Amino acid sequence: MKLAVNLLSSSPEPDRIVAAAARLCYSDVSAEELLGGLESEKIRGFLKHLRKSGHLSPFEHVSFTFAVDGISRVCSHQLVRHRLASYSQQSQRYVAMTGPDVVVPPSIRDEPGLKERFIELVAACHKAYGEFIEKGVPREDARYLLPHGWQTRLVMTMNARELHHFFRLRLCRRAQWEIRELARRMLALVRCEAPLLFDLAGPDCLVDGECGESNPCGRPYESMEELLSDETVF
Amino acid sequence: MKLAVNLLSSSPEPDRIVAAAARLCYSDVSAEELLGGLESEKIRGFLKHLRKSGHLSPFEHVSFTFAVDGISRVCSHQLVRHRLASYSQQSQRYVAMTGPDVVVPPSIRDEPGLKERFIELVAACHKAYGEFIEKGVPREDARYLLPHGWQTRLVMTMNARELHHFFRLRLCRRAQWEIRELARRMLALVRCEAPLLFDLAGPDCLVDGECGESNPCGRPYESMEELLSDETVF
Amino acid sequence: MKLAVNLLSSSPEPDRIVAAAARLCYSDVSAEELLGGLESEKIRGFLKHLRKSGHLSPFEHVSFTFAVDGISRVCSHQLVRHRLASYSQQSQRYVAMTGPDVVVPPSIRDEPGLKERFIELVAACHKAYGEFIEKGVPREDARYLLPHGWQTRLVMTMNARELHHFFRLRLCRRAQWEIRELARRMLALVRCEAPLLFDLAGPDCLVDGECGESNPCGRPYESMEELLSDETVF
Amino acid sequence: MKLAVNLLSSSPEPDRIVAAAARLCYSDVSAEELLGGLESEKIRGFLKHLRKSGHLSPFEHVSFTFAVDGISRVCSHQLVRHRLASYSQQSQRYVAMTGPDVVVPPSIRDEPGLKERFIELVAACHKAYGEFIEKGVPREDARYLLPHGWQTRLVMTMNARELHHFFRLRLCRRAQWEIRELARRMLALVRCEAPLLFDLAGPDCLVDGECGESNPCGRPYESMEELLSDETVF
Numbered sequence: 021m022k023l024a025v026n027l028l029s030s031s032p033e034p035d036r037i038v039a040a041a042a043r044l045c046y047s048d049v050s051a052e053e054l055l056g057g058l059e060s061e062k063i064r065g066f067l068k069h070l071r072k073s074g075h076l077s078p079f080e081h082v083s084f085t086f087a088v089d090g091i092s093r094v095c096s097h098q099l100v101r102h103r104l105a106s107y108s109q110q111s112q113r114y115v116a117m118t119g120p121d122v123v124v125p126p127s128i129r130d131e132p133g134l135k136e137r138f139i140e141l142v143a144a145c146h147k148a149y150g151e152f153i154e155k156g157v158p159r160e161d162a163r164y165l166l167p168h169g170w171q172t173r174l175v176m177t178m179n180a181r182e183l184h185h186f187f188r189l190r191l192c193r194r195a196q197w198e199i200r201e202l203a204r205r206m207l208a209l210v211r212c213e214a215p216l217l218f219d220l221a222g223p224d225c226l227v228d229g230e231c232g233e234s235n236p237c238g239r240p241y242e243s244m245e246e247l248l249s250d251e252t253v254f
Numbered sequence: 255m256k257l258a259v260n261l262l263s264s265s266p267e268p269d270r271i272v273a274a275a276a277r278l279c280y281s282d283v284s285a286e287e288l289l290g291g292l293e294s295e296k297i298r299g300f301l302k303h304l305r306k307s308g309h310l311s312p313f314e315h316v317s318f319t320f321a322v323d324g325i326s327r328v329c330s331h332q333l334v335r336h337r338l339a340s341y342s343q344q345s346q347r348y349v350a351m352t353g354p355d356v357v358v359p360p361s362i363r364d365e366p367g368l369k370e371r372f373i374e375l376v377a378a379c380h381k382a383y384g385e386f387i388e389k390g391v392p393r394e395d396a397r398y399l400l401p402h403g404w405q406t407r408l409v410m411t412m413n414a415r416e417l418h419h420f421f422r423l424r425l426c427r428r429a430q431w432e433i434r435e436l437a438r439r440m441l442a443l444v445r446c447e448a449p450l451l452f453d454l455a456g457p458d459c460l461v462d463g464e465c466g467e468s469n470p471c472g473r474p475y476e477s478m479e480e481l482l483s484d485e486t487v488f
Numbered sequence: 489m490k491l492a493v494n495l496l497s498s499s500p501e502p503d504r505i506v507a508a509a510a511r512l513c514y515s516d517v518s519a520e521e522l523l524g525g526l527e528s529e530k531i532r533g534f535l536k537h538l539r540k541s542g543h544l545s546p547f548e549h550v551s552f553t554f555a556v557d558g559i560s561r562v563c564s565h566q567l568v569r570h571r572l573a574s575y576s577q578q579s580q581r582y583v584a585m586t587g588p589d590v591v592v593p594p595s596i597r598d599e600p601g602l603k604e605r606f607i608e609l610v611a612a613c614h615k616a617y618g619e620f621i622e623k624g625v626p627r628e629d630a631r632y633l634l635p636h637g638w639q640t641r642l643v644m645t646m647n648a649r650e651l652h653h654f655f656r657l658r659l660c661r662r663a664q665w666e667i668r669e670l671a672r673r674m675l676a677l678v679r680c681e682a683p684l685l686f687d688l689a690g691p692d693c694l695v696d697g698e699c700g701e702s703n704p705c706g707r708p709y710e711s712m713e714e715l716l717s718d719e720t721v722f
Numbered sequence: 723m724k725l726a727v728n729l730l731s732s733s734p735e736p737d738r739i740v741a742a743a744a745r746l747c748y749s750d751v752s753a754e755e756l757l758g759g760l761e762s763e764k765i766r767g768f769l770k771h772l773r774k775s776g777h778l779s780p781f782e783h784v785s786f787t788f789a790v791d792g793i794s795r796v797c798s799h800q801l802v803r804h805r806l807a808s809y810s811q812q813s814q815r816y817v818a819m820t821g822p823d824v825v826v827p828p829s830i831r832d833e834p835g836l837k838e839r840f841i842e843l844v845a846a847c848h849k850a851y852g853e854f855i856e857k858g859v860p861r862e863d864a865r866y867l868l869p870h871g872w873q874t875r876l877v878m879t880m881n882a883r884e885l886h887h888f889f890r891l892r893l894c895r896r897a898q899w900e901i902r903e904l905a906r907r908m909l910a911l912v913r914c915e916a917p918l919l920f921d922l923a924g925p926d927c928l929v930d931g932e933c934g935e936s937n938p939c940g941r942p943y944e945s946m947e948e949l950l951s952d953e954t955v956f
Contacts, residue, residue: 021284024284024285024286025285026285026286028271028274028285028288028289029265029266029267029271029315029316031263031265031317031319032263032266033263037262037263037319040262040321040409041319041342041409042342044321044342044343044344044407044408044409045342045343045344045345045348046345046348046349047349048344048349048350048352049407050258050323050407051258051259051260051262051321051322051323051407052258052260052321054262054321054409055262069936072936073935073936073937074934074935077340077341077342078342078409080340080411081263081319081340081342081409081411082263082319083265083317083413085265085271085275085315085316087274087278087285087286087288088285089284089285092632093561093565093636094580094631094632096565097561097564097565097568100565100568100569101568101575103571103572104571106311106314106315106413107311107569108275108276108278108279108311108312108315109278109279110278110279110282111279111280112562113664114279114280115280115281115282116282118282122632123632124632125625125629125632126629127624127625127626127629128620128625128629128630128632131623131624131625134620134623134625137616138616138620138632138633141609141612141613141616141633142633144609144612145609145613145635148605148606148609152596152602152606155599155602156595156599157593157595157596157599157602158595160664161593161594161595161596162596163562163636164560164562164590164591164592164593164596164606164635164636164637165606165609165610165635165636165637166635166636167613167632167633167634167635167636168561168631168632168633168634168635168636168638169632169633170636173278173283173284173285174278175274175275175278175288175312175315177314177315177413179317179340179411196581196628232776233775233776234771234774234775235775303702306702307701307702307703308700308701326866327795327799327870328814328865328866330799331795331798331799331802334799334802334803335802335809337805337806338805341803346796347898356866357866358866359859359863359866360863361858361859361860361863362854362859362863362864362866365857365858365859368854368857368859371850372850372854372866372867375843375846375847375850375867376867378843378846379843379847379869382839382840382843386830386836386840389833389836390829390833391827391829391830391833391836392829394898395827395828395829395830396830397796397870398794398796398824398825398826398827398830398840398869398870398871399840399843399844399869399870399871400869400870401847401866401867401868401869401870402795402865402866402867402868402869402870402872403866403867404870430815430862466542467541467542468537468540468541469541492752492753492754493753494753494754496739496742496753496756496757497733497734497735497739497783497784499731499733499785499787500731500734501731505730505731505787508730508789508877509787509810509877510810512789512810512811512812512875512876512877513810513811513812513813513816514813514816514817515817516812516817516818516820517875518726518791518875519726519727519728519730519789519790519791519875520726520728520789522730522789522877523730545808545809545810546810546877548808548879549731549787549808549810549877549879550731551733551785551881553733553739553743553783555742555746555753555754555756556753557752557753574779574782574783574881575779576743576744576746576747576779576780576783577746577747578746578747578750579747579748582747582748583748583749583750584750586750641746641751641752641753642746643742643743643746643756643780643783645782645783645785645881647785647808647879
């Protein structure tokens with residue numbers, strides 16, 4: 021299964037809704053008028069101010085729902101640690117794992133001999149998985165044999181504030197490569213829907229101009245283009 | 255200021271998105287196919303199953319954003335106790351209170367003599383508020399004199415799972431009348447956008463057929479129509 | 489590694505603190521007097537009332553911290569889906585997996601021939617894991633080969649309200665056996681510290697006297713003793 | 723009612739528990755050994771590392787419960803906007819407001835003539851509150867007349883991570899003076915229980931050495947002593 025990250029759904033007019041919510045905090049405007057007269061220049065101004073002042077709560081009013089196929093359960097286990105988000109993940113209790121569907125880390129894939137051994141062991145485990153089930157072992161138990169790299173599918177929703185936080189942590193070069201690639205694709209998708217909300221998002225180096233890690237990588241991102249094109253193929 | 259509750263924004267096709275997320279958990283369907291073949295009969299089936307089995311996490315993938323004008327700060331203080339939601343509220347630090355804009359409880363409004371006294375005291379406080387500001391008191395301090403019934407505006411976002419929880423608590427006849435009226439209007443609005451997600455929502459009496467309160471009111475709601483038409487005018 | 493569940497820390501006098509917080513809501517008692525005059529009969533009364541009326545928010549004021557060794561990553565992946573809790577989990581990026589340390593599901597362990605095959609495959613994967621690392625593959629990549637049943641360690645904190653919710657879901661006979669055994673041990677531990685808070689906790693059948701599942705197991709628990717002694721050995 | 727902020731309860735040995743949880747993430751130590759050999763020098767090292775690297779999740783394992791008397795409902799409305807915390811607040815539905823108990827802002831208290839007018843209006847509102855109740859108006863409605871500055875009592879629990887966040891926002895000189903004074907007292911209290919966890923906490927100026935506000939106050943705190951002694955009397 022190839023990695024696929026799709027935007028399943030998103031709040032309509034996200035830039036405008038966030039600007040309207042922010043506007044309400046600071047001016048005496050009625051619910052009916054809230055969306056009126058918000059030209060894009062004004063929206064840009066509001067959003068810039070929010071980001072600069074760190075008042076990110078209005079960013080919570082818009083959400084993005086992703087359908088993700090083909091990340092490993094190593095990656096999904098990390099992902100669901102982000103608690104301010106919603107997840108629906110394919111169940112290994114109810115769905116039979118027909119694969120073998122596994123993520124092969126580039127460091128293994130590119131090393132002569134290792135990839136073959138990896139694939140061979142995965143296939144042996146998956147074969148046993150099938151035979152165990154035939155012998156009456158429940159799927160939910162047979163899966164104890166599947167490797168961590170086994171692929172999963174999930175639907176995930178995050179609001180724009182949490183997405184900014186997620187991008188800050190997970191687009192850092194120190195982040196694990198698989199969740200980093202997931203984050204990179206997510207950022208590319210939300211930038212199409214909400215160009216102003218995400219005109220600047222990413223790790224400390226890109227957003228703040230300096231690294232917050234205790235042990236910096238030494239290769240700060242210098243532009244959004246560099247970040248967005250830094251693909252990890254697996 | 256009259257109470258106004260508008261739906262500022264909502265996730266597109268909410269019934270369908272929730273059904274798609276639920277489907278993913280139990281079947282081997284790719285991200286690309288997730289929305290395909292979901293006719294309304296199938297959606298209805300999925301959503302009914304989720305509600306019956308109490309597996310409400312897929313309901314989190316869709317959100318609703320309300321613009322609310324004219325609730326009192328009594329009501330907003332209760333409202334923001336719902337922590338799984340996002341709020342942007344008009345600031346009394348930055349916005350001058352030009353009113354007098356106050357919610358008059360029906361029990362005071364309908365009692366001869368009380369309403370007049372209430373309005374008179376509110377006006378006296380608001381007059382002093384203005385004079386204090388003229389004398390250099392910051393707005394954020396002068397407001398200490400404004401009554402609890404003073405009106406506020408806010409933008410609020412809740413997902414469909416939290417909305418179900420909110421409706422269960424706040425549409426009960428035991429709930430405070432002002433937040434109950436707010437909830438009633440919110441329910442009417444989301445039922446237009448997501449008729450299947452909210453075909454059944456409300457207090458225990460309506461949803462479960464029995465009351466969960468330790469001290470029941472004795473007048474259970476018998477139908478959605480009864481609930482939706484039970485307006486409190488203020 | 490054998491499963492070990494220890495109570496690392498817990499709020500002092502949990503029954504009393506919850507009762508004090510509840511008392512404040514309904515009476516005019518000062519911060520200084522709040523803990524005074526709360527004999528155990530009075531505490532019992534408060535807590536019973538809270539549980540019966542479903543007003544569980546005061547239960548949030550006390551927390552329990554567990555150190556857990558030897559659950560599988562199948563189980564930890566489920567566990568961390570409980571978002572109203574805090575987790576610190578052993579990192580597979582930083583810590584070398586010296587095992588082989590794996591949870592063998594009872595359905596595999598008890599079936600002649602299956603256990604041997606399971607153990608053999610796990611050992612083969614773990615051997616490759618070690619060799620991959622020797623050849624320069626980072627730990628975080630080599631682990632893609634480790635089976636889902638691989639064991640992990642974590643420290644976890646939940647408050648008493650979330651624990652009640654957790655026990656309701658995870659002590660049901662329909663829950664996956666590994667997380668159910670974890671929950672059973674956790675319940676036994678917190679009952680020692682907070683006998684009144686947890687005098688009744690568990691699945692619907694035990695707490696409400698009826699099942700809320702769409703597909704009941706048909707074997708409702710009839711007493712706390714039955715629940716607490718229903719050990720799953722693995 | 724005078725402002726009173728008491729520490730009602732706190733996790734035992736908070737510095738040590740956080741250090742133990744952090745240690746687990748990075749080393750192969752069993753649940754049983756987790757607390758062993760953690761001398762204060764080692765604890766200090768762990769906590770310093772966590773703070774410097776921004777890995778604050780282990781701070782969530784310890785919590786602090788405060789009993790607060792005498793803040794205004796202006797302040798409590800702001801306070802409960804912090805959603806990663808637990809609150810039990812005195813109910814104005816169930817408890818009669820016997821006062822008059824009100825917070826007088828310093829800017830009003832110190833201005834000749836204003837304080838008297840403020841107190842007089844508050845007394846008039848409170849008198850009407852009592853008379854309305856005598857005439858059959860429910861408490862929950864009569865309170866619509868009480869001023870925003872009316873005092874309340876609450877019990878509140880926050881974990882150490884949220885407390886750090888709270889102190890950062892609310893100890894800034896730009897924060898509203900009442901919640902700032904509350905925060906100052908809370909910080910003094912938790913520093914006694916967890917000196918290492920809170921050896922450095924407060925606004926950006928003190929913790930980071932530079933201001934993150936878009937509109938800085940120009941008077942950065944230069945030491946913890948300065949911050950802790952900066953009392954606002956009201």
